Amino acid sequence: MDPLIPAIISTVIQTIMSMPSDPPPVAAVSRQIPIEAAKARMQPPANGQIELDGQAFALSPGIQIRDADNRIVMPMAVQQPGTVLYQTDAAGAVHRIWILGANEAQRIDR
DSSP: OOTHHHHHHHHHHHHHHHSOSSOOOOOOOOOOOOTTOEEEEEEEEETTEEEETTEEEEEEEEEEEEOTTSOEEOGGGOOSOEEEEEEEOTTSOEEEEEEOOHHHHHHOOO
């Protein structure tokens, strides 16, 4: 047998054994939410409308909703009421929504 093969296998095993067993924790990424975004209690959107603090608003054609993990979600995927930050467009329709997690909702006071 070629002596190079056991040396390669030994090196691969040593490399694997020296690797950490758990990946390092992912650092939290803070979201870039505009200061002028207003805070409200949101009811899930339906039929192109959304209720924020009891007031009905139209959704803009380019509505962008970000969930608590900052992923873009479709309006009909939002099924639970929650605390949000939002912005309206020039016509007064809701254009951007950031759904807040429990910690964010307590921390942000607007």
